[in-house]
Amino acid sequence: MFGRRDLTAVLLRILVLTGTVGLRGGFAAERPNVVVFLSDDQGWGDLSLNGNRNLRTPAIDSLAHDGAQFDRFYVCPVCSPTRAEFLTGRYHPRGNVWNVSTGGERLDLDERTIADVFHAAGYATACFGKWHNGTQYPYHPLGRGFDEYYGFCSGHWGDYFDAPVEHNGTIVRSKGFLANDLTDHAIGYIEQHRDQPFFVYVPYNTPHSPMQVPDEDYARLRDAELPNRADNPSTEELGFTRAALAMCENLDRNVARVLKTLDDLKLRDNTIVVYFCDNGPVGTRWNGGMKGRKATTDEGGVRSPLLIRWPAKIPAGTKVAQIASAMDLLPTLTDLAGVPTTGTKPLDGISLRPWLVDKRDSLDDRKLFSHWAGKVSVRTPRFRLDHQGQLFDMHADPGQKMNVTMQHPAVTKELTAAVAEWKDTVLKELERVDQPFTVGYKEFPITHLPARDGVPHGNVKRSARAPNCSYFTNWTSKEDTITWDVEVANVGLYEVTLYYTCPMANLGAKFELRGGVKPLSATVTEAHDPPAYGAEHDRSPRDSESLVKDFKPWPLGEVALAKGRTTLTLQATEIPGPEVMEVRGLTLTLRDVGAR
Numbered sequence: 001m002f003g004r005r006d007l008t009a010v011l012l013r014i015l016v017l018t019g020t021v022g023l024r025g026g027f028a029a030e031r032p033n034v035v036v037f038l039s040d041d042q043g044w045g046d047l048s049l050n051g052n053r054n055l056r057t058p059a060i061d062s063l064a065h066d067g068a069q070f071d072r073f074y075v076c077p078v079c080s081p082t083r084a085e086f087l088t089g090r091y092h093p094r095g096n097v098w099n100v101s102t103g104g105e106r107l108d109l110d111e112r113t114i115a116d117v118f119h120a121a122g123y124a125t126a127c128f129g130k131w132h133n134g135t136q137y138p139y140h141p142l143g144r145g146f147d148e149y150y151g152f153c154s155g156h157w158g159d160y161f162d163a164p165v166e167h168n169g170t171i172v173r174s175k176g177f178l179a180n181d182l183t184d185h186a187i188g189y190i191e192q193h194r195d196q197p198f199f200v201y202v203p204y205n206t207p208h209s210p211m212q213v214p215d216e217d218y219a220r221l222r223d224a225e226l227p228n229r230a231d232n233p234s235t236e237e238l239g240f241t242r243a244a245l246a247m248c249e250n251l252d253r254n255v256a257r258v259l260k261t262l263d264d265l266k267l268r269d270n271t272i273v274v275y276f277c278d279n280g281p282v283g284t285r286w287n288g289g290m291k292g293r294k295a296t297t298d299e300g301g302v303r304s305p306l307l308i309r310w311p312a313k314i315p316a317g318t319k320v321a322q323i324a325s326a327m328d329l330l331p332t333l334t335d336l337a338g339v340p341t342t343g344t345k346p347l348d349g350i351s352l353r354p355w356l357v358d359k360r361d362s363l364d365d366r367k368l369f370s371h372w373a374g375k376v377s378v379r380t381p382r383f384r385l386d387h388q389g390q391l392f393d394m395h396a397d398p399g400q401k402m403n404v405t406m407q408h409p410a411v412t413k414e415l416t417a418a419v420a421e422w423k424d425t426v427l428k429e430l431e432r433v434d435q436p437f438t439v440g441y442k443e444f445p446i447t448h449l450p451a452r453d454g455v456p457h458g459n460v461k462r463s464a465r466a467p468n469c470s471y472f473t474n475w476t477s478k479e480d481t482i483t484w485d486v487e488v489a490n491v492g493l494y495e496v497t498l499y500y501t502c503p504m505a506n507l508g509a510k511f512e513l514r515g516g517v518k519p520l521s522a523t524v525t526e527a528h529d530p531p532a533y534g535a536e537h538d539r540s541p542r543d544s545e546s547l548v549k550d551f552k553p554w555p556l557g558e559v560a561l562a563k564g565r566t567t568l569t570l571q572a573t574e575i576p577g578p579e580v581m582e583v584r585g586l587t588l589t590l591r592d593v594g595a596r
Contacts, residue, residue, distance in 0.1 A: 031337050032310060033271040034118070034199045035190075035258060036329070038086070039251055040079060040130060040208040043281030044303045045228075045288045046248045052286055054226045055245040059256035060307065063275055067309030068318035068356050074379060075279055075304045075326045077295050077372040079155060080105035080132050082278040082326050083203065087113040087133065087144070089330030089347040093371065093430035097133070100155045101452055101467040103435060106134035107144070112344045114330045115145030118199040121339040127151065128186045129203035135453065136437050137444035142168060146201075150185045154452060155468035157205060158548035159534035160212040169446040171553075171587075177214045179206050179247075183254040187261045194265050197337075202258075207247035209282065211240060211540040217250040218243070218539060228286035231399075241285040243539035269311045272336060274329065277304040291400040297370040297377035297387050298400060310336065313357050320355045323381050325368050328352050348426075367415070369422050376419050376427070383408070385415040436487040436565050440494065445590035449484045449568070451583060457481040463582075464546030471546065475572065475580040482570040482583060486515075491563045493592040496520060499551035499584035503529040506577035513586075515568040516559035517596055524581055528552040551584035560596045561588075 045052050049061040049069070063069075076082040080100045081092035088095055088111045095107045107113075115125045126148035127141045135153040137143045150167045157163055160178040164171055174181040186202050206213075221242045230236040255275065262268045280301040281287055282294045292298025306324060308314060313336065327349030334341050335351040354360035363381045370377045375387035384392045390403045391412045397404075405412045439447045452467040458480035462470040472482050496513060504527045513520040532547040572580045 031121070031123075031197045031339070032312065033197055033267060034123075034274070034333055034337065035186075035262075035271060036086075036199075036201045036274045036333075037255060037258075037276075038083070038129075038201070038203040039248075039275075039277045040203070040205050041244075041279065041282045041294060042207050042248055042251070042277040043285070043287045043293070043300070044277070044290070044305055045286050046207070046245065046277075046281060047305055050288060050305065052228050054224070054228050054241075054286065055221070055249055057248060057252040059252045059259060060275055062259070063273055063307035063309045064317075066311065066316050067273070067307065067314045068320055070306035070308075070320045070322070070324050072321070072323045072379075072381070073276065073304050073306035073325070074302045074323065074368050074370065075277065077279050077297055077301045077370065079130075079278045081372070083131075083133050084111075085326040085349075086329050087111070087115070088344070089114070089327050089349040090345060091327065091348050091369070091371075091426050093427050094345070094348075096430060096433070098430055098432055100132070103437065103453060104432070105132055105155065106139045106435070109138055110345075113144045114333065115141075115199065115201070117145070117330070117334055117339060117341055117344065118337075119145045119147070120343075121337075122197065123339075124189075124193040124196055124198040125200075126186070126189045126198070127201045127203070128182045128189070129201075130154075130156075130205040131203065135450065136439065136447050137441045138438065140169075140444065142444060143441075148189060151182060151203075152205070154450065156208055156466070156545060158210065158469040158546050159537060160205070160210070161537055166448070169444060177212075177250070179204050179250055179254055180214075183257055187258060190258070190261055190267075191265065194267060204251055204254075206251060207244045209540075210534060210538050210542045210545050211243035211247070212537040213243060213246045213250055213539060217253070218246045221246045221249070226286075230284045230286060231289060232284070235284045237283065237540065240283050240540040244281070244283065244285065246539070272308065272310040272333065274333070275305065275307045276326065276329075279304075289399045295372060297372055297375050299384060299394065299398065302370045302377075308356065318356065320352070321381075322352065322355050322363050323366065323368055323379060324352055325349060332356070367418055369419070369426070371427065376423060378415050378419050378422070380415070383411055383415065385412065385419065389416060391415065436485040438489065439486045439588055440489040440492065440561065440590050442490060442590065442593060447588045447590075448585060449486070449588065450585035454482050454484045454585070457483065462546070464544055466544035466546070469546050469548065471549070471551070471585075472583040473579075475583070476575070476578065478572050478575060480572065480580075484568040484586065485565075486568055487565050488561045488563050490590060490593050491561065491596060492590055493558045493595040494561050495589040495591050496556040496559050497587040497589070498554045498556050499586070500524075500554055500581045501528050501530060501549055501551055502581040503527060506579050506581060508574070508576040509572055509580040510574040511570060511572045511580060513556065513559065513568065513570055515566045516561050518560065520557055520559045521573075522556050526554075549582070549584075551582075553587075558591065562596070
């Protein structure tokens with residue numbers, strides 16, 4: 001297993017293994033298990049719980065009936081920042097997360113994550129799904145406190161059926177529909193660790209596009225009438241909406257499977273189950289009449305459901321009016337579990353325990369800031385000041401239709417000043433620093449360098465507009481290059497694997513990989529020309545996601561890399577055919593530390 005360890009965790013595990021402390025005895029027995037579900041691009045309105053008659057989500061809804069439902073819970077406008085705020089309990093600019101791809105999604109290494117904290121307390125920790133906060137170790141989940149990882153680290157994937165994913169650094173093939181497969185692995189982990197406290201994080205990849213879902217989930221909604229429509233129905237693409245709702249119903253069935261597992265293992269009462277979403281919906285569909293969607297800082301772009309069930313402590317049917325944030329989950333879950341947050345930086349989130357367990361009714365007059373792409377909005381229990389400085393009374397006008405700046409000049413002045421201060425303090429911590437991709441850690445010797453993290457030069461281009469899940473194509477000239485900016489942690493020999501496709505007509509191309517002590521040269525002698533696929537599974541035409549191919553791994557040999565920063569460069573020396581090849585990425589595996 002890989003990942004950081006601290007003395008507390010090591011001592012606790014020694015006590016457990018030697019029988020000094022029983023796994024379900026002593027103080028360990030008093031600590032609840034934790035399961036956190038995070039969906040991708042599911043809006044607040046994509047639950048039947050919230051009044052949407054277009055779909056059925058009984059399992060997810062049951063978490064509210066059997067536990068607590070938050071009325072005003074906020075996340076970020078897009079994926080990576082929300083994940084960073086959940087992981088750290090801090091605003092995402094503090095962890096330098098400023099993009100959703102090409103390295104800007106990476107969470108600073110000096111941030112201590114919720115998994116670090118639970119691991120240090122002796123919990124078994126696992127993540128199954130879309131990570132999206134860094135691919136290369138130590139940004140990888142196994143460097144951020146998790147014992148086990150299965151899924152993909154990119155922002156989105158090109159096909160959700162039998163997909164190439166990663167299991168603790170090794171590329172494997174998933175089985176069937178990806179959300180179902182992620183659930184299978186989460187259930188297996190829970191069964192395996194039933195006799196010790198566990199923290200299981202399941203960040204699903206749906207209903208993010210491409211809009212793919214199994215037939216059994218799509219059948220009911222394929223031609224369904226939709227009584228709940230977007231505010232402007234003419235802007236709604238019904239095929240896209242039906243697919244998104246079917247994907248949400250699929251998630252509900254998977255959540256039901258995990259809940260049944262907890263019941264069967266008699267872990268229900270002492271397991272905290274959390275469900276929330278990472279941003280507002282993509283596309284235009286019913287979302288409770290709120291203004292905004294994904295990538296906006298208006299209410300509809302950042303309001304998410306938050307459901308928390310813990311039968312042993314949280315009364316069924318609890319409703320919480322307190323405004324809350326993804327940043328609150330780290331202090332809340334650690335507080336509920338009795339886990340110390342030693343080593344974390346000062347948190348922006350607060351513990352919500354008083355509203356969950358202690359029956360506190362009064363609201364904190366806090367301010368929550370929403371940021372994306374330089375735009376900042378602020379929310380109080382009653383008001384929202386949008387990024388243009390317009391004030392809205394969210395109690396009287398939840399759709400943000402009436403600017404009440406003139407009616408509440410004092411509130412407007414206060415919130416305008418608060419936004420300015422937040423920009424001058426928190427947002428100032430966000431730096432688009434020149435950070436190479438990390439390579440060559442002994443604790444985790446496998447480094448994947450996907451096309452997403454590379455740069456095309458000359459004629460080379462990406463297979464799609466969005467870098468995530470793309471590959472490089474149109475490599476036609478000896479002046480063309482593909483580069484990766486890397487920082488090598490350890491001098492040594494690295495085994496290089498190139499993932500490529502090449503039709504018969506392009507055989508014979510010669511190229512070099514430079515950046516090591518000596519160039520590594522190779523000739524393309526074996527054709528591999530699989531078709532692009534993925535569209536056959538789409539329920540609605542895809543926008544920016546690339547189609548995918550089954551790229552062939554080609555062991556190129558070993559290259560000696562010196563410690564420090566370098567640029568890995570692929571460049572052709574001979575091109576007998578129309579192109580050199582298509583490239584999905586490189587994998588570098590540290591084999592001999594210190595060798596040159």
